[in-house]
Amino acid sequence: MTDDELIEAVRAIPGLLPPASPEAIDEVERVIGHSLPPLLRRLYLEAANGGFGPRTGILGVTGSEYEHHFEVADIVDMYPDTRDEWPGMLWLFDWGCGIWSVMDFRDPAGPMWVWDPNCDAEESPDEVPLTPQNMTLAEWLTESLSGNLEKAFETSDLVAVAERRASFDVCPGELEYTPPECLPDDEIIGTMSALPCLGSPASSAAVTGAERTMGLSLPPLLRRLYLEVANGGVGPGRGIQGVPAPGAHRAREIVFSHSAWSSGPDPFVPPGFVWLCSWGTAIWSLVDCRDPAGPMWIWDPVGPHLRPDHTGARVDPSTLTPQNMTLAEWLTEWLTGSFTRDFRPSTLRAVAARRGEVVSRPGPPAG
Structure with missing residues (x-):
């Protein structure tokens, strides 16, 4: 799907939150010290201030009416807890059990990563809990809108999805x-x-x-x-x-x-x-x-x-x-x-x- 098609698909979701204000986008970019990837920026401004994506949707920016996460109000609220150890990353969506979908905002395509701290430290002492999802934000949202990402998460896990996307299929x-x-x-x-x-x-x-x-x-x-x-x-x-x-x-x-x-x-x-x-x-x-x-x-x-x-x-x-x-x-x-x-x-x-x-x-x- 093109960016325009994704934005229209998100805007068609019933019960969306209001879009973010330009001032709210300016504030999040000031806090992180970098521009948001263009697609995410457009989604916040043209579609909704969070609440779209898998399940109850991604976090919004300042001023969002997102109410689904009991600890975190928006990506700005989450950022100070992660920026020192994981610079350049925004925690966007909480799957539960400590598992998050994370975006690298330094790349305009918005590569997605999976944060999963549930690995066995004794069996895998060198395993890093942050793994590339091998999807861009656009691909992640496309799979989310179809429901396929949710199905893959439930029947396997996000790391398995990353392995699936690590190389192209044989025709x-x-x-x-x-x-x-x-x-x-x-x-x-x-x-x-x-x-x-x-x-x-x-x-x-x-x-x-x-x-x-x-x-x-x-x-x-x-x-x-x-x-x-x-x-x-x-x-x-x-x-x-x-x-x-x-x-x-x-x-x-x-x-x-x-x-x-x-x-x-x-x-x-x-x-x-x-x-x-x-x-x-x-x-x-x-x-x-x-x-x-x-x-x-x-x-x-x-x-x-x-x-x-x-x-x-x-x-x-x-x-x-x-x-x-x-x-x-x-x-x-x-x-x-x-x-x-x-x-x-x-x-x-x-x-x-x-x-x-x-x-x-x-x-x-x-x-």
């Missing part, structure tokens, strides 16, 4: 790829059972309980994997999620993810979909349990991210995209080396497109 025509012949279920289970460092399998009661809680039946191959191989932790990406069991990590269970993102009045995906595997870059692999073969789907709310010369390429822009492979084919890809350590999860879209050339594309999910 289908650039991909050297030949689909491997799908292995039989017995061979998949046998090969996976011989892998080192497997966790314990799940009990039949645990698998049945998960199905009952989610109101669906797992594909037979996935059920066998839990019962005969391991209760999650094995497979592509960060490994498939398991079912609830004593000692299992709740946030790595399919029931937890199903409850968080597939239930309630506004689920992210249609009924019958299970969040099976996180790739760690705001991308997930989901399995459609309505079909015993387990068709696989890609959840990628902030993609595709194409090079400027490829923006017209034929790539499915949907948040939920068919992978054009079954669970058995997906596991075969992993066992035969397609999803190696160096595999970029954003390439899943290109793989899906290439497979779509030889595999009939499934219809859109109902819901």
Whole structure:
């Protein structure tokens, strides 16, 4: 979206706060000792003095009627607490849990950063809580207005979004790829059972309980994997999620993810979909349990991210995209080396497109 289009889109949001006065903009620029990026300046002056963006919106400038943050009134109020350690940065939006979206006002494009102090200091002693989001303010607002940034934050985190945006996607025509012949279920289970460092399998009661809680039946191959191989932790990406069991990590269970993102009045995906595997870059692999073969789907709310010369390429822009492979084919890809350590999860879209050339594309999910 152009700056003009973004401003018009923001102005169309109902219940906006009044715009800021030129005097208020002059004051914030005096305090920070620098001009605001042109787009942010225009938004404050032409659209609203804060309150637009994700959820309850970004902070405003002096005089804003923003009432959603109980500690901070506006960006000027926040700036003295951060300027010495993080010069050039404005704390714009609070996601909760100490996580903020931060903008570098020294660049006219307004590069966005994520402040997340919740890292484990013992595991990552050198990790800095301020990470580049790999988005400009315009891109951040575009993703926010579409709701995709919120979806990515809820199903992953902002650091994962930054990783997703760190490099451009591979276009289908650039991909050297030949689909491997799908292995039989017995061979998949046998090969996976011989892998080192497997966790314990799940009990039949645990698998049945998960199905009952989610109101669906797992594909037979996935059920066998839990019962005969391991209760999650094995497979592509960060490994498939398991079912609830004593000692299992709740946030790595399919029931937890199903409850968080597939239930309630506004689920992210249609009924019958299970969040099976996180790739760690705001991308997930989901399995459609309505079909015993387990068709696989890609959840990628902030993609595709194409090079400027490829923006017209034929790539499915949907948040939920068919992978054009079954669970058995997906596991075969992993066992035969397609999803190696160096595999970029954003390439899943290109793989899906290439497979779509030889595999009939499934219809859109109902819901």
